[in-house]
Amino acid sequence: MSNTLNCKVLVVGGGPGGYVAAIRAGQLGLDTIIVESAELGGTCLNHGCIPSKALIHASTKYQDLMKLAENEMMGISLSADPKLNLAGLVDWKDSVVQQLSGGVATLLDHAKVRAVKGWATFSNAKTCVVETDDGVVVIHPEHVILANGSVATELPFLPFGNKVISSTEALSPGALPDKLVVVGGGYIGIELGIVYRKLGCDVTIVEADKRILPLFDKQLTRPVERWLKSNGVKVLTSVKAKGMLAEGGKDQLFYVDSKEDQHWLEADKVLVTVGRKPCTEGWGLENMAVDMDGPFVQIDDQCATSMKNVWAIGDIVGEPMLAHKASAQGEMVAEIIAGKKRTFDPVAIPAVCFVEPEIISVGLSESDAKVRGKEQGYDIVVGKFPFAANGRALSMQAGDDGGFIRVVSRADTHQVLGVQGVGAHISELIGEFTLALEMGARLEDIFGTIHAHPTLGEAFPEAAMKSLGHAIHG
Numbered sequence: 001m002s003n004t005l006n007c008k009v010l011v012v013g014g015g016p017g018g019y020v021a022a023i024r025a026g027q028l029g030l031d032t033i034i035v036e037s038a039e040l041g042g043t044c045l046n047h048g049c050i051p052s053k054a055l056i057h058a059s060t061k062y063q064d065l066m067k068l069a070e071n072e073m074m075g076i077s078l079s080a081d082p083k084l085n086l087a088g089l090v091d092w093k094d095s096v097v098q099q100l101s102g103g104v105a106t107l108l109d110h111a112k113v114r115a116v117k118g119w120a121t122f123s124n125a126k127t128c129v130v131e132t133d134d135g136v137v138v139i140h141p142e143h144v145i146l147a148n149g150s151v152a153t154e155l156p157f158l159p160f161g162n163k164v165i166s167s168t169e170a171l172s173p174g175a176l177p178d179k180l181v182v183v184g185g186g187y188i189g190i191e192l193g194i195v196y197r198k199l200g201c202d203v204t205i206v207e208a209d210k211r212i213l214p215l216f217d218k219q220l221t222r223p224v225e226r227w228l229k230s231n232g233v234k235v236l237t238s239v240k241a242k243g244m245l246a247e248g249g250k251d252q253l254f255y256v257d258s259k260e261d262q263h264w265l266e267a268d269k270v271l272v273t274v275g276r277k278p279c280t281e282g283w284g285l286e287n288m289a290v291d292m293d294g295p296f297v298q299i300d301d302q303c304a305t306s307m308k309n310v311w312a313i314g315d316i317v318g319e320p321m322l323a324h325k326a327s328a329q330g331e332m333v334a335e336i337i338a339g340k341k342r343t344f345d346p347v348a349i350p351a352v353c354f355v356e357p358e359i360i361s362v363g364l365s366e367s368d369a370k371v372r373g374k375e376q377g378y379d380i381v382v383g384k385f386p387f388a389a390n391g392r393a394l395s396m397q398a399g400d401d402g403g404f405i406r407v408v409s410r411a412d413t414h415q416v417l418g419v420q421g422v423g424a425h426i427s428e429l430i431g432e433f434t435l436a437l438e439m440g441a442r443l444e445d446i447f448g449t450i451h452a453h454p455t456l457g458e459a460f461p462e463a464a465m466k467s468l469g470h471a472i473h474g
């Protein structure tokens with residue numbers, strides 16, 4: 001016997017795209033069902049943003065204490081090394097995740113959204129069958145929001161299992177490997193590689209590109225490269241992983257360099273982080289008659305697919321694969337279904353890489369702005385202010401890691417086109433930078449706004465003033 005449900009909106013996937021869409025739809029009075037096969041919160045909350053940031057925080061604390069045990073700093077020392085209880089660390093991280101996932105369930109409940117746990121499959125665009133623990137549920141919605149997210153990309157010659165792990169396993173280690181090799185020096189590889197290094201593992205990064213974090217420009221990645229070097233992380237660039245071999249009783253990662261010369265690296269674990277791919281298989285997407293854009297579901301500026309009343313949001317629709325983009329699209333689609341006029345047209349989507357030190361970028365980079373300026377007939381000005389000249393940075397040991405804020409603007413109108421930066425705690429400033437871009441701020445608006453002293457944020461008006469040649473402290 002199956003249970004049949006009708007609803008106005010069916011959301012597939014309980015990640016930051018899906019659960020936000022469902023909550024907003026519920027708030028707007030739309031009869032809404034959300035289907036999630038695993039835990040509410042999706043990749044971000046359970047296996048992504050939140051657990052990784054919890055481990056970044058905890059491993060930083062551990063490394064700081066280790067440093068104090070080695071050398072007195074700020075007049076503070078420790079008489080013994082700190083102890084790491086790995087199971088305790090993983091439990092703490094899990095408790096943060098569970099608190100947030102439980103919070104999502106409560107919010108859905110308050111918005112009167114019905115949550116169905118199970119794997120959704122579609123026989124056509126408006127017929128969804130979910131296998132739940134209590135039997136089969138058939139759902140007939142008026143609107144479907146696809147928020148199925150993404151999964152880790154597996155390399156055919158390095159299949160996940162045993163010693164080869166994805167970020168999901170790396171976020172819940174049962175033991176720390178002596179030697180960790182990370183294949184892929186992008187967002188996840190560098191964030192988690194640093195966590196493992198801070199916890200005391202020997203870490204090597206194997207990156208196919210000429211440099212790590214190739215999405216960000218060299219000025220931004222240089223302080224990170226410096227941190228990796230001074231903390232003993234080996235970085236191999238322009239090399240490609242090719243597989244695992246057992247040599248002399250030891251597991252080795254086999255890789256080739258740019259000349260195709262072969263090399264081997266001893267590895268107790270190999271963490272493969274070479275990107276993520278949209279979750280488009282195993283649930284009948286092919287029966288929904290939606291057009292694709294390469295591997296992603298194709299959408300227009302309202303997140304509508306080619307099939308009437310089927311919408312798609314988040315990682316399944318492509319780059320940037322970031323939680324806040326997914327949520328923004330989810331909130332918008334719920335409002336469109338409720339009759340509001342909305343399009344997805346942000347001036348910029350911020351990016352933060354929680355590495356050491358943190359990197360942020362929003363809007364046009366210096367080189368992109370030069371190209372845009374050439375096309376549209378304007379010059380650009382760039383102002384860069386170092387954290388080494390910022391009192392708050394120095395007073396919280398954040399002034400000596402090469403950090404800075406860079407503001408890219410039009411030379412004629414002084415309109416801010418982009419802000420990038422690197423440095424400890426800089427992630428917390430990106431909201432202001434993004435707001436400046438969304439509001440169409442000019443350099444005069446930035447330095448005309450009084451920034452509290454002493455804060456890291458004071459580097460923003462200084463960088464803006466520097467663009468016009470008159471920074472006060474630099």
Ligand code: FAD
Nearest residue numbers: 013015017037042043044048049120149314315321322323
């Ligand atoms: P997801 O969060 O992937 O959720 C999709 C959900 O749909 C999943 O829970 C899945 O179980 C469910 N699902 C799929 N198909 C079905 C089906 N047929 N039936 C039922 N359920 C289904 N982004 C950031 O912005 N900041 C970060 O700091 C950050 N850190 C990250 C760290 C790591 C290690 C990883 C892996 C990712 C990180 N991301 C980060 C990326 C972020 O997690 C994703 O961009 C975000 O989760 C995408 O949200 P989504 O709602 O599109 O999909």
Ligand code: NAD
Nearest residue numbers: 184185186187188189207208240241273274275321352353
């Ligand atoms: P990524 O695209 O950031 O990096 C993958 C890296 O792997 C690239 O630098 C690529 O050159 C390299 N690579 C590919 N094949 C290789 C091979 N055979 N050998 C060696 N190197 C190889 O992907 P990711 O780190 O897996 O992260 C996936 C996505 O998750 C990101 O793009 C981002 O959207 C999201 N994410 C965001 C955050 C954040 O916002 N802080 C954190 C983690 C993940």
